[in-house]
Amino acid sequence: MFLATTNKAKQLLYVSYIQRVSSEEIKRAQDDVKALLADLSPGFRLLVDFSQVESIDLDSTPEIGRLMELIDQNGVGTVVRVIPDPDKDIGMNILTVFHYPHHPRVVTSKNLMEAMRGLGL
Secondary structure: OEEEEEEOOOOEEEEEEEEEEOHHHHHHHHHHHHHHHOOOOOOOEEEEEEEEEEEEOHHHHHHHHHHHHHHHHOOOOEEEEEOOOHHHOOOHHHHHHHHOOOOOEEEEEOOHHHHHHHHOO
């Protein structure tokens, strides 16, 4: 499952990957994310939560990359990822190099509380 929402007042886009995630879910969510990005100003913050992931299909990597590029094109300033289990990291550091060409600040946290500090919330 894929969930995205915003907090306009905090200029925050929240994306959560939950349980088993497929490439089709991520592909379908791109229009939702586009609509959410319209409410945010350049320099906004992104919180990506992988804490509830059981598995992500390997063929999801290109869709995740396209989503990252969409977010980058809309001016993300800070990306904070929650990845509590390094064994479940699907190569986010490598994806970051190729799909965030504007080089936002990127922080990886082990839990949401650590992530909130990284976001300055």
